Amino acid sequence: MTINEKQDEIIEEFSAFDDWMDKYSLLIEMGNELDSFDEVHRKEQNLIEGCQSKVWLHAELNDGKMEFQGDSDAIIVKGIVALLLRVLSGHTPDEILDADLYFIDKIGLKEHLSPTRSNGLVAMIKQIKAYALAFKVKQN
Amino acid sequence: MGLNIQEIRNDFPILAEKVYGKPLVYFDNAATTQKPLSVIEAEADVYRRVNSNIHRGVHHLSNVCTEAFEEVRRKVAGFINAGSNEEIIFTKGTTESINLLATSFGEHFFSEGDEVILTEMEHHSNIVPWQLLQKRKGIHIKIAPVTDDGELDMDAFEKLFSGKTKIVSVTHISNVMGTINPVEKIIEKAHSFDVPVIIDGAQAIHHLPVDVKQLDCDFYVFSGHKMYAPTGVGILYGKREWLEKMEPYQGGGEMIDRVSFSGTTFNELPYKFEAGTPNFAGVIALGAALEYLKSKNLNDIWDYEHDLFEYAMEKMKAVPGIRLIGQASDHTSVISFLLGKAHPFDVGTLLDKLGFALRTGHHCAQPLMDRFGIPGTVRASFAFYNTRDEIDRLSEALNRVGTMLG
Numbered sequence: 115m116t117i118n119e120k121q122d123e124i125i126e127e128f129s130a131f132d133d134w135m136d137k138y139s140l141l142i143e144m145g146n147e148l149d150s151f152d153e154v155h156r157k158e159q160n161l162i163e164g165c166q167s168k169v170w171l172h173a174e175l176n177d178g179k180m181e182f183q184g185d186s187d188a189i190i191v192k193g194i195v196a197l198l199l200r201v202l203s204g205h206t207p208d209e210i211l212d213a214d215l216y217f218i219d220k221i222g223l224k225e226h227l228s229p230t231r232s233n234g235l236v237a238m239i240k241q242i243k244a245y246a247l248a249f250k251v252k253q254n
Numbered sequence: 255m256g257l258n259i260q261e262i263r264n265d266f267p268i269l270a271e272k273v274y275g276k277p278l279v280y281f282d283n284a285a286t287t288q289k290p291l292s293v294i295e296a297e298a299d300v301y302r303r304v305n306s307n308i309h310r311g312v313h314h315l316s317n318v319c320t321e322a323f324e325e326v327r328r329k330v331a332g333f334i335n336a337g338s339n340e341e342i343i344f345t346k347g348t349t350e351s352i353n354l355l356a357t358s359f360g361e362h363f364f365s366e367g368d369e370v371i372l373t374e375m376e377h378h379s380n381i382v383p384w385q386l387l388q389k390r391k392g393i394h395i396k397i398a399p400v401t402d403d404g405e406l407d408m409d410a411f412e413k414l415f416s417g418k419t420k421i422v423s424v425t426h427i428s429n430v431m432g433t434i435n436p437v438e439k440i441i442e443k444a445h446s447f448d449v450p451v452i453i454d455g456a457q458a459i460h461h462l463p464v465d466v467k468q469l470d471c472d473f474y475v476f477s478g479h480k481m482y483a484p485t486g487v488g489i490l491y492g493k494r495e496w497l498e499k500m501e502p503y504q505g506g507g508e509m510i511d512r513v514s515f516s517g518t519t520f521n522e523l524p525y526k527f528e529a530g531t532p533n534f535a536g537v538i539a540l541g542a543a544l545e546y547l548k549s550k551n552l553n554d555i556w557d558y559e560h561d562l563f564e565y566a567m568e569k570m571k572a573v574p575g576i577r578l579i580g581q582a583s584d585h586t587s588v589i590s591f592l593l594g595k596a597h598p599f600d601v602g603t604l605l606d607k608l609g610f611a612l613r614t615g616h617h618c619a620q621p622l623m624d625r626f627g628i629p630g631t632v633r634a635s636f637a638f639y640n641t642r643d644e645i646d647r648l649s650e651a652l653n654r655v656g657t658m659l660g
Contacts, residue, residue: 134274134607139658142600166599166615166630187629188597189659190604 117209120201121217128221137222138190145193151185162241164234167191171238173245178253179204180246186234194218194226194235202242207250211243257550257558263639265290265546276609279644284429284457284588284635285613286479289543296542297484300535308534309508309525323534326541327524333544334474335465336491340523343497344532347488348456349379351475352423354490354527355452356383358500359421366392368420371411371449373435374400374625375428378618380454384423394418400625404431404580408439415447422451426458430617430631431580432563432588434458441471450496456480460637461559461586463552466491478536483543487536490527497523504529555638562636562645563587569649575656579631587636590617593652596659598630604655605632610648 115123131137155172162169167188174181182199186192201217202210218227226235263269266288271278280288300322306315308323324339331339345351364370370384374397384395396419398411406424422444427434437453444451450472455464460481466474473496478487492500502509502520506529511519520526547555566589570576575594593601602614615630616623623630634648 135604135654135658138604138607142658167597188599190600 117201117205117213121215121220124197124201124217125220134222141193141197141223142189143193144196145186145189145191148185148192148196148199149183151183155183156185162234162237164191164237167234169195169234169238171195171241173242173249175207175249175253178206180207180210180249182242184238191226191235194223195238198235198239198242207246207253210246211250215239257554257638259558259639259641262550263641265292266639267291267294269639273609273611274607279610279640279647281634281636281640281644281648282611282613283637283640284432284480284617284633286485287460287482287637288639289482289484290546292546293483293539293542297535297539300538305535307531319534319538322538322541323532326537326544329541329544330489330491333464333548334459334491335467337467338494341491341494341497343490343492343524343527344537345475345488345490345527346486346533347477347479348454348475349477349488351488351490352380352452352454353383354503355423355473355475355492356387358503358527359496360384360387360391360393362500364391364393364420367394367418369394369396369414369416369418371396371398371414371419371422371424371444373398373406373411373424375404375406375430375433375619375622376423376425377429377454377456378620380423380425381621393420397621398424400622403582404428404433405582405584406433406435406440408436411440412443415444415449419447419449422449423454424451425454425456426464427455427461427586427588428580428582428619428622429457429588430590430619430622430633431582432457432585432590432635433580433582434462434584434586436584437469437471441469445470450493457586457588460547460555461552462556472496478540478543481540481543482546483540484533484536486533487540494523497527500527502526502529506530508532550638558638559587559636562640562642563589565642566634566636566645566648569645570652573649573652573656575660576652579626579628588633589635590631590633592628592631593656594660596656598632600659601632601652601655604658605648605651608651608654610651 160170160172170185172183182203184195268288304319306319308320327339327342330342396414399407441451452473453471455474455476459476472493474491476489479485509529511521577592579590598614613633
């Protein structure tokens with residue numbers, strides 16, 4: 115599946131709910147189901163500290179495709195991390211660099227990506243792109 | 255006499271707003287309070303009718319505007335029972351008032367190795383200005399600890415004094431826990447060592463009557479925006495004897511007597527500390543806020559808010575998994591809590607979607623969070639326009655949120 119196909123799939127899943135609490139229930143469920151974060155990667159250099167919540171992100175390149183692990187101390191943030199990793203894991207650095215992450219806005223979670231939200235997600239997406247760029251440079 | 259809460263609510267237009275289609279429940283009053291129509295109108299009216307730079311012109315509007323501005327200085331002096339109008343300095347807010355003191359008092363009275371006493375429950379704005387002074391002058395910062403109940407440890411506080419103590423700077427009321435500190439005792443103790451005291455009144459001024467003469471504090475600072483006035487206006491009250499000895503904080507217009515390149519002489523109090531054009535529209539609207547508060551009577555406000563707090567505590571204690579942070583015997587209407595193992599950010603995000611405005615995080619008091627070993631709290635802070643019905647709704651919402659995050 116392409117990045118956009120995955121985004122459309124998520125939009126479809128969330129479209130079943132028009133109540134905020136139902137959307138957040140689904141997000142919390144996704145946060146709870148996120149693959150557990152490998153403790154060896156829980157180190158300072160993988161920590162993205164927001165003013166309120168923390169995000170951990172680990173990235174590696176396997177056979178030209180990027181694989182991510184992520185975590186957060188806040189479950190809603192963790193749910194969004196789960197969505198981002200589902201969309202971006204398994205893609206090439208180029209695909210990730212070109213990705214337009216429109217699904218966050220479409221499912222009504224845009225506020226969480228506002229720089230004022232201080233939850234570490236904005237910095238996380240920047241970090242994902244920075245990893246993609248670094249791996250791309252390394253490959254070439 | 256009692257307060258007519260419905261009538262009061264009608265005075266605050268924002269309370270009729272809806273968020274996500276739900277009625278707004280505004281429980282973030284410790285961050286900033288909402289403004290009554292009379293305050294909004296007073297500020298708009300300045301621009302509509304009298305806007306003109308103050309203390310400058312010979313023309314009519316400038317005189318009217320200056321008089322309205324100075325009238326508020328007199329009102330503030332009366333409100334806190336200051337000895338004279340000259341002891342009231344207008345600033346941008348509590349933060350600027352403390353920065354002014356740490357700079358002007360600090361530069362004049364501190365030498366390397368001298369000490370300031372703070373407490374563990376201070377807002378960052380009463381910590382960082384002293385750390386900056388520490389960098390500039392090599393002073394020491396001593397910290398009075400907080401007990402498990404969220405009260406100031408008075409025995410430990412008293413032991414911090416030494417011959418090098420130059421000032422004590424302490425909050426009247428904790429912005430996180432609502433603890434009311436025994437400021438009379440603190441001031442008495444400090445004065446017994448001939449040490450002056452700054453009281454950070456940001457969380458107190460709109461909750462209880464403050465009498466600076468009776469307190470005998472040397473400085474008392476607060477913000478307009480937490481007392482139903484516009485943002486960008488603050489007060490520094492200081493005893494004349496101290497203010498006269500202190501150097502100006504910033505240079506510019508208004509604060510000078512005469513300027514030449516061979517040297518400048520400074521204006522008298524209070525203008526010595528008011529460089530540049532002040533936020534006169536905000537100050538004039540602060541006057542309207544003072545009138546509003548006086549018309550409601552601070553004692554009645556205190557009784558009502560206290561009753562609301564007691565009711566809220568009872569309701570909150572019944573919420574499964576709730577952990578209250580700070581349970582001082584003397585407190586204002588602020589409740590900080592954690593819900594089970596849930597992160598405060600999650601609780602706040604879900605409550606937001608249910609129409610509640612609360613604050614989550616460390617509340618600019620990270621040392622206090624460290625003291626309790628927590629990343630932050632969820633904070634509900636009430637004002638006199640809040641109701642029992644809103645608290646009932648919060649308790650229902652917390653039950654729901656607790657289940658979702660359980």
